[in-house]
Amino acid sequence: MTAKAKTKEKRIGLFVCHCGVNIASVVDVEKVARVLKDYPGVTFSADYVYMCSDPGQQMIIDTIKEKHLDGIIVAACSPTLHEKTFQEAARLAGLNPYQIEIANIREQDSWVHTDKEKATKKAVKIVKSHVAKARLNENLEPIKVDVTRRALVIGGGVSGLQAALDIADHGYEVIVVEKNPSIGGKMIQLSETFPTLDCSQCILTPKMVEVSRHPRIKLLTYHEVDAISGFVGNFKVRIKKKPRYVDETLCNLCGECEKVCPQIAPDEFNEGLSFRKAIYMPFPQAIPGTYTLDAEHCLGLNPVRCGKCKDVCDKKAIDYDMKETIVEEEVGAVVVATGYDLYTMQALGEYGGEKYDDVVNGLEFERILSASGPTGGEVRRPSDGKVPKSIVFVQCSGSRDTEKHLPYCSKICCMYTAKHAMMYRHKVPDGQATVFYIDVRTGGKSFDEFYMRTVEEDKVLYIRGKVSKVFKEGDKLIVWGVDTLTGKKVEIEADMVVLAMAMVKADGVQDLLKKLKIATDIHGFLAEAHPKLRPVESLNAGFYLAGCAHGPKDIPETVAQASAAAAKVGGLFAQKELIHEPTTVPVNDELCSGCAICVTMCPYTARSMDPDRGVVAVNEILCEGCGACAAACPSGAAQQRNTTDDQIFSMLRAMLRE
Amino acid sequence: MFEPQILCFLCKWCTSSAADAAGTSRLHHAPNNINMRVMCSSRVDPQHILYAFKEGADGVFLGGCHPGDCHYVEGNYKTLRRITLFKAMLQDLGIDPKRLRLEWISAAEGKKYAVTMDEFTEQIRALGPLHLNEKALVQEVVKDE
Numbered sequence: 121m122t123a124k125a126k127t128k129e130k131r132i133g134l135f136v137c138h139c140g141v142n143i144a145s146v147v148d149v150e151k152v153a154r155v156l157k158d159y160p161g162v163t164f165s166a167d168y169v170y171m172c173s174d175p176g177q178q179m180i181i182d183t184i185k186e187k188h189l190d191g192i193i194v195a196a197c198s199p200t201l202h203e204k205t206f207q208e209a210a211r212l213a214g215l216n217p218y219q220i221e222i223a224n225i226r227e228q229d230s231w232v233h234t235d236k237e238k239a240t241k242k243a244v245k246i247v248k249s250h251v252a253k254a255r256l257n258e259n260l261e262p263i264k265v266d267v268t269r270r271a272l273v274i275g276g277g278v279s280g281l282q283a284a285l286d287i288a289d290h291g292y293e294v295i296v297v298e299k300n301p302s303i304g305g306k307m308i309q310l311s312e313t314f315p316t317l318d319c320s321q322c323i324l325t326p327k328m329v330e331v332s333r334h335p336r337i338k339l340l341t342y343h344e345v346d347a348i349s350g351f352v353g354n355f356k357v358r359i360k361k362k363p364r365y366v367d368e369t370l371c372n373l374c375g376e377c378e379k380v381c382p383q384i385a386p387d388e389f390n391e392g393l394s395f396r397k398a399i400y401m402p403f404p405q406a407i408p409g410t411y412t413l414d415a416e417h418c419l420g421l422n423p424v425r426c427g428k429c430k431d432v433c434d435k436k437a438i439d440y441d442m443k444e445t446i447v448e449e450e451v452g453a454v455v456v457a458t459g460y461d462l463y464t465m466q467a468l469g470e471y472g473g474e475k476y477d478d479v480v481n482g483l484e485f486e487r488i489l490s491a492s493g494p495t496g497g498e499v500r501r502p503s504d505g506k507v508p509k510s511i512v513f514v515q516c517s518g519s520r521d522t523e524k525h526l527p528y529c530s531k532i533c534c535m536y537t538a539k540h541a542m543m544y545r546h547k548v549p550d551g552q553a554t555v556f557y558i559d560v561r562t563g564g565k566s567f568d569e570f571y572m573r574t575v576e577e578d579k580v581l582y583i584r585g586k587v588s589k590v591f592k593e594g595d596k597l598i599v600w601g602v603d604t605l606t607g608k609k610v611e612i613e614a615d616m617v618v619l620a621m622a623m624v625k626a627d628g629v630q631d632l633l634k635k636l637k638i639a640t641d642i643h644g645f646l647a648e649a650h651p652k653l654r655p656v657e658s659l660n661a662g663f664y665l666a667g668c669a670h671g672p673k674d675i676p677e678t679v680a681q682a683s684a685a686a687a688k689v690g691g692l693f694a695q696k697e698l699i700h701e702p703t704t705v706p707v708n709d710e711l712c713s714g715c716a717i718c719v720t721m722c723p724y725t726a727r728s729m730d731p732d733r734g735v736v737a738v739n740e741i742l743c744e745g746c747g748a749c750a751a752a753c754p755s756g757a758a759q760q761r762n763t764t765d766d767q768i769f770s771m772l773r774a775m776l777r778e
Numbered sequence: 779m780f781e782p783q784i785l786c787f788l789c790k791w792c793t794s795s796a797a798d799a800a801g802t803s804r805l806h807h808a809p810n811n812i813n814m815r816v817m818c819s820s821r822v823d824p825q826h827i828l829y830a831f832k833e834g835a836d837g838v839f840l841g842g843c844h845p846g847d848c849h850y851v852e853g854n855y856k857t858l859r860r861i862t863l864f865k866a867m868l869q870d871l872g873i874d875p876k877r878l879r880l881e882w883i884s885a886a887e888g889k890k891y892a893v894t895m896d897e898f899t900e901q902i903r904a905l906g907p908l909h910l911n912e913k914a915l916v917q918e919v920v921k922d923e
Contacts, residue, residue: 227801
């Protein structure tokens with residue numbers, strides 16, 4: 121305390137507002153100004169009818185200049201209303217805006233009390249506490265950092281591609297990282313899309329081409345993000361380039377390698393309903409247009425054991441010695457668009473998904489319907505290739521089941537099941553389509569009309585109820601269910617069963633998210649910064665969310681979110697430099713014992729142990745100023761700027777000591 | 779009648795906003811509380827609470843966001859853990875833990891805020907003055923400062 125006493129006493133001005141009669145009718149404002157006149161630190165004290173009015177603000181500006189004030193208290197309404205107003209007035213008078221204190225004597229005093237004497241006494245205490253704080257306030261400057269105007273988009277599905285295109289069209293460079301050999305994501309596997317029945321490939325491939333040709337987009341397929349460090353505006357990313365064993369710049373897609381390759385593997389693009397060779401193109405419109413050699417299914421990347429593909433390649437594009445390499449990039453923002461997967465059919469053993477070939481999930485049925493699929497778009501069942509004359513569709517397979525499976529609604533299944541049933545009826549006019557449902561949820565533009573068409577025009581039978589069991593009898597599948605509208609048990613003989621499996625977080629995405637250090641919800645979907653007001657941002661500054669990585673959603677919603685994320689990135693990049701509130705919690709190296717308790721307190725990873733110096737280092741651009749670390753620090757080394765422990769103690773003294 | 783002094787630490791995002799909302803709706807309540815706005819309930823160190831008792835507070839109130847709603851993700855959980863432990867310590871220090879109250883009051887709950895202030899004031903009034911600031915030991919400490 122003695123050191124403090126030696127420092128020059130501040131010159132603090134107090135301005136007490138009447139707010140017309142809002143404050144003055146209950147609090148004796150003249151008395152508050154009078155009592156505080158002689159309070160330590162106070163140089164000037166006055167009251168005025170409307171402090172926020174032009175003359176009121178001018179009075180503050182003039183007084184700051186005349187009386188050389190270096191701190192002011194405005195005793196008025198809640199700081200949420202006019203803190204900014206008075207900070208601006210102070211700034212105009214040449215005073216640092218962080219020297220302004222707002223004493224709330226309206227909402228938290230005059231408006232909630234009727235006893236004038238008590239309310240006035242309370243106002244005096246409130247004002248005194250702010251004087252005590254103001255005496256120790258320091259001039260602060262907003263923290264400024266440069267921004268790398270380059271974005272990383274993780275995921276090359278429709279959300280990632282849309283985000284990349286929009287950011288690139290804003291004029292910034294974008295790097296798209298996709299773990300698979302081609303971009304396109306799950307959407308490229310779909311047949312038609314509801315509610316307009318556009319062919320998915322027809323609408324997505326032009327976008328894929330646009331991405332691949334955009335001068336500001338760098339496409340890194342068959343790459344994975346390995347590590348990320350830094351902070352908003354200044355990330356360093358390590359990206360792993362997986363060996364494709366084919367030089368994509370040389371491959372001319374002649375396809376000779378594929379013809380001679382003796383090894384086969386399940387075709388991922390067709391959801392395993394057909395086979396591909398070990399050297400393959402995922403699908404004809406794949407981007408980049410190149411073959412990829414799948415080392416796992418190859419005879420051994422060894423010319424002695426096989427080497428047939430290498431022998432036939434005129435372009436000498438095949439290289440068995442390719443190794444995994446690391447690419448390093450610097451970016452300022454990251455859009456996470458890692459997509460989803462379907463809940464495993466194994467989890468629903470009673471529906472026989474893993475046992476019977478003719479029980480398929482929604483995505484497999486998309487491939488069966490698709491013109492580019494294993495059956496060329498004819499509906500044929502996987503087991504024997506027969507055209508099914510009866511298909512049962514089971515909605516909510518795994519969704520909306522709080523007891524055994526997932527509690528949430530997967531949102532798109534009602535619509536795609538309606539589409540599946542409709543497409544099936546178009547392709548097999550004498551086929552019977554039956555849908556089991558809990559509710560039909562068709563919230564979306566033109567969605568309900570589409571569903572009504574399925575029921576009324578295409579005569580799809582909807583049964584409200586759940587399916588209890590699917591089992592085989594001869595070459596038929598017997599579906600046991602219940603019709604909850606009639607209360608009767610239902611048994612249906614079907615040739616095929618399609619399960620609208622729940623959408624879940626993408627397989628293996630946890631490791632990536634751990635590296636990115638971004639938060640997820642309890643189901644492993646990305647958590648947004650605020651469920652209503654910040655739906656496309658992660659809580660971790662500089663990360664943005666798009667698509668089903670954030671939760672189940674349909675294509676229009678995914679595209680809208682991707683564009684929103686891109687707009688946010690554009691907003692970030694449009695700033696000359698990043699401005700951050702300086703009311704952060706730095707570390708006093710002299711006092712820090714290196715216990716690192718504060719590191720565990722920080723939800724923003726702003727604090728870390730500096731192993732060389734044995735003390736904690738703070739990245740103030742990440743610090744949001746909650747002060748949890750300051751309260752936890754046992755040595756007082758972590759002090760929040762302008763809310764130090766000394767300030768809190770002084771305020772308490774001022775409030776409580778009579 | 780004994781008029782207790784109640785010191786409230788209110789988080790900026792929820793409970794202080796609730797106090798403002800109580801004002802906007804003119805929900806009158808006992809005037810015994812004085813509020814200190816902090817960024818997050820987790821900014822409050824048990825030392826601050828102890829100091830408030832020492833300086834003459836008869837009751838201390840701590841208000842934060844509801845679980846799951848913390849502006850800083852999990853600050854309120856940290857507060858809950860600290861206060862639970864700290865209440866056990868208060869008992870050992872001879873201060874009735876009922877003099878410290880932690881509540882989650884959202885920005886929309888102006889009514890809950892006003893009712894809680896009345897309730898807590900009555901509760902502290904019933905407990906009587908703490909008089910910690912008049913005890914010899916404390917006087918010594920205060921003089922040092």
